[in-house]
Amino acid sequence: MASLVLKMSVSLDGYVATLDGSxxxxxxxxxxxTLDWTVQTVSDAGAHLMGATTYAVMAAYYPNDSGPFAKPMNDIPKVVFSHxxxxxxxxxxxxxxxxxAESIKRLKQEHSDGYLLAHGGARFARSLVETGLIDExxxxxxxxxxxxxxxxxxxPLTLEPKSTTVFSGGAVAHVFAAQP
Structure with missing residues (x-):
């Protein structure tokens, strides 16, 4: 069974998006x-999960891109959650x-290669957090x-620290396991 991993960029004061969308x-x-860590996280996924807004941005960019994220984003299956x-x-x-929640449970059962990597948008990420199904x-x-x-x-969540990586540019990656 695959685990669900949420990867998000966060500001020092805890925000994941500005009010104006910049x-x-x-x-x-x-x-x-930092780039190496992020590319590795994206490349090791068995599937990429995203909401419709993030999908629209990524689908307009990655099919014609040749940068370090192009291959994993184009080759690894993607699931878009949208009504x-x-x-x-x-x-x-x-x-x-x-x-x-039912779709996530089904995907966890169906995938055995890598983890399910959720890419936020804030609204999609909040919805995932509310399901209680995020493993990491x-x-x-x-x-x-x-x-x-x-x-x-x-x-409120109880999270167990798994690792912290300090990068040369000043960003810090915190990896936490979710606790029941």
Whole structure:
């Protein structure tokens, strides 16, 4: 059975998105070792899970990209959770339109290669957190303070630290196991 991993970029003050949707803050702390860690996380996935908004952004970019994320993003199967999408043009993509928790449980049973890697949008990530089905959180904390924005933790959680990696540019990756 596959585990569900949520990978998110987070500001020092706990936000995952700005109110205006800008994403330039995510570049804070970038370095080659941060890139290597992120590419490895993406490459080791058995499937990529995302909401419709993240799908639209990624599907418009990765099929024509040749950067380090292109191969894993294009080759590894993708599942888009949406009640409005009826088709997906990006290769290796299926749409899950049913109940989020039931779909996640089914995908965990179906996949045995790698983990299911959820890519947020804040709203999709919050919905996943609320299901209680996330097994591991990989939070890349950037040296940026947003002051306001969107958070992903709507409920209290108990998390067990698994690892912390400090990168040369100042970003820090915290990996936590979810506790029941």
């Amino acid at each position: 994403s330039d803050w995510i570049a804070a702390g970038d370095s080659d070792d 409005s999408l009826t088709s997906a043009d990006w290769d290796e993509t299926t749409i899950a339109a049913g109940d989020l 959180y990989r939070l890349l904390v950037h040296p940026a303070v947003l002051g306001a924005g969107e958070r992903i933790f709507p409920v």
